[in-house]
Amino acid sequence: MKKAVVLLSGGVDSTTCLAIAKSEGFAAHALSFDYAQRHRAELEAAARAAKTLGAVEHLVLALPLGTIGGSALTAAIAVPKDVAPEAMQARIPVTYVPARNTIFLSFALAWAEVLGAADIFIGVNALDYSGYPDCRPEFIRAYEAMANLALRESVEGRIEIRIHTPLITMTKAQIIKRGLELGVDFAMTHSCYDPDKLGRACGHCDSCILRKKGFAEAGVADPTVYSPAPNLETPDR
Amino acid sequence: MKKAVVLLSGGVDSTTCLAIAKSEGFAAHALSFDYAQRHRAELEAAARAAKTLGAVEHLVLALPLGTIGGSALTAAIAVPKDVAPEAMQARIPVTYVPARNTIFLSFALAWAEVLGAADIFIGVNALDYSGYPDCRPEFIRAYEAMANLALRESVEGRIEIRIHTPLITMTKAQIIKRGLELGVDFAMTHSCYDPDKLGRACGHCDSCILRKKGFAEAGVADPTVYSPAPNLETPDR
Numbered sequence: 001m002k003k004a005v006v007l008l009s010g011g012v013d014s015t016t017c018l019a020i021a022k023s024e025g026f027a028a029h030a031l032s033f034d035y036a037q038r039h040r041a042e043l044e045a046a047a048r049a050a051k052t053l054g055a056v057e058h059l060v061l062a063l064p065l066g067t068i069g070g071s072a073l074t075a076a077i078a079v080p081k082d083v084a085p086e087a088m089q090a091r092i093p094v095t096y097v098p099a100r101n102t103i104f105l106s107f108a109l110a111w112a113e114v115l116g117a118a119d120i121f122i123g124v125n126a127l128d129y130s131g132y133p134d135c136r137p138e139f140i141r142a143y144e145a146m147a148n149l150a151l152r153e154s155v156e157g158r159i160e161i162r163i164h165t166p167l168i169t170m171t172k173a174q175i176i177k178r179g180l181e182l183g184v185d186f187a188m189t190h191s192c193y194d195p196d197k198l199g200r201a202c203g204h205c206d207s208c209i210l211r212k213k214g215f216a217e218a219g220v221a222d223p224t225v226y227s228p229a230p231n232l233e234t235p236d237r
Numbered sequence: 238m239k240k241a242v243v244l245l246s247g248g249v250d251s252t253t254c255l256a257i258a259k260s261e262g263f264a265a266h267a268l269s270f271d272y273a274q275r276h277r278a279e280l281e282a283a284a285r286a287a288k289t290l291g292a293v294e295h296l297v298l299a300l301p302l303g304t305i306g307g308s309a310l311t312a313a314i315a316v317p318k319d320v321a322p323e324a325m326q327a328r329i330p331v332t333y334v335p336a337r338n339t340i341f342l343s344f345a346l347a348w349a350e351v352l353g354a355a356d357i358f359i360g361v362n363a364l365d366y367s368g369y370p371d372c373r374p375e376f377i378r379a380y381e382a383m384a385n386l387a388l389r390e391s392v393e394g395r396i397e398i399r400i401h402t403p404l405i406t407m408t409k410a411q412i413i414k415r416g417l418e419l420g421v422d423f424a425m426t427h428s429c430y431d432p433d434k435l436g437r438a439c440g441h442c443d444s445c446i447l448r449k450k451g452f453a454e455a456g457v458a459d460p461t462v463y464s465p466a467p468n469l470e471t472p473d474r
Contacts, residue, residue: 059304061301061304061305062299062301063300063301064298064299064300065347067296067298068298068344068347068348068351069351070347070350070351091393092389092392092393096389097347098346098347098348098350098351098388098389099343099344099346099347099350099387099388100347101387102343102346102347102383102384102387103340103343103344103347106336106339106340106343107305107336107340109335109336109339110302110305110307110334110335110336110337110339110340111305111335113307113335113336114305114306114307114335131392133386133387133388133389133391133392134386134387134388136386138386139383139386139387139391142379142382142383142386142387143383143387145379145382145383146339146376146379146380146382146383147339149370149371149373149375149376149379150336150338150339150370150371150376150379150380151335151336151370151371152329152333152335152370154370154376155329155368155370156328156329
């Protein structure tokens with residue numbers, strides 16, 4: 001089996017992406033990051049997804065993104081609540097983490113080189129998303145071009161790196177339907193940026209809103225247990 | 238003053254690169270990494286260089302490259318000794334760290350975005366070097382193109398990221414001369430991949446050999462204190 005590195009946050013998109021990589025016949029090496037994110041509860045979801053969907057292994061790397069800050073997910077900035085989906089892309093929200101996908105893909109690239117893998121899967125989506133720059137197709141293509149000049153293989157010519165983005169043109173509803181076809185149990189996934197102390201989703205952040213909208217549009221019951229007492233603090237900008 | 242992020246390992250090249258950034262009028266924010274490198278002694282050299290050359294601040298980030306491995310600098314692989322400079326580029330040596338510059342530049346990019354800096358300096362050199370793929374001009378240009386699609390500014394259009402490589406076409410001797418012109422004290426720099434327990438250079442690894450060659454060609458005394466008892470273990474491949 002060909003090896004692939006699969007970036008796995010434990011949300012709807014990356015979990016479906018892992019299921020797709022498996023369905024395409026790859027031996028999936030799942031990679032998650034503990035980066036001081038407010039929603040570290042997602043790492044438990046990622047571990048469950050890796051195990052349930054049959055990843056070969058699941059590596060969790062600690063990254064000092066909290067030291068760099070600059071995001072509501074890694075610094076003392078309020079997570080915006082109750083923003084309408086159509087308003088999310090008007091301005092990149094404060095939940096954007098500077099260069100996050102660039103950093104995540106760079107570790108995936110390093111690990112791929114050590115594993116001898118040519119394939120990297122990332123569950124970015126440029127339709128039902130928050131307008132993050134590093135989820136756009138043009139970013140991914142530029143990253144792939146760079147990656148093919150970055151490695152030992154770029155010089156010695158053995159491997160061509162391919163960044164797979166099977167979800168990039170799908171709606172959240174389509175992603176959910178595809179995941180269900182592949183046997184994903186979405187009850188085990190975590191999307192919320194601002195969970196309560198028990199790890200339950202707030203239901204009001206951009207990520208919860210996009211998740212709810214996706215299940216509604218797919219005509220499927222959302223299995224998420226939402227917090228009865230979410231943090232609805234007013235965003236500070 | 239315009240801000241720049243300057244990648245600083247504490248060796249001849251990155252220290253000279255910091256002096257150049259300063260000489261061009263940038264407020265230099267120096268960035269180093271503790272990545273389980275065999276030669277962590279370089280971090281003390283980096284701290285000395287940042288202080289002496291007037292960096293605004295010096296950030297050291299811990300990265301889990303030891304977990305990924307795949308290099309003589311981060312794993313239990315012997316560092317090659319006494320390789321002739323002209324032989325170093327015949328095959329990429331085992332001291333190559335998978336995707337290292339991709340990862341380092343990605344953290345520099347994240348920090349630049351938070352600082353509001355458009356300029357990143359990296360002391361890569363594609364003449365007197367070990368043939369690492371991620372030191373080549375074509376890699377740097379591809380990285381820069383990707384970086385300009387990766388950030389908030391890529392969408393909102395405020396900043397164009399520039400990756401400065403002032404040393405890329407210089408010989409080691411030219412770099413040393415330029416550093417001396419700018420007041421760099423090379424006694425405080427560290428190049429060796431495999432220092433002894435007291436942090437003294439081995440004098441036999443690729444990095445020591447290129448350093449010695451550079452000082453010799455520049456006609457300048459090498460101020461390095463070499464170990465009287467270097468590790469000359471035979472490389473395992």
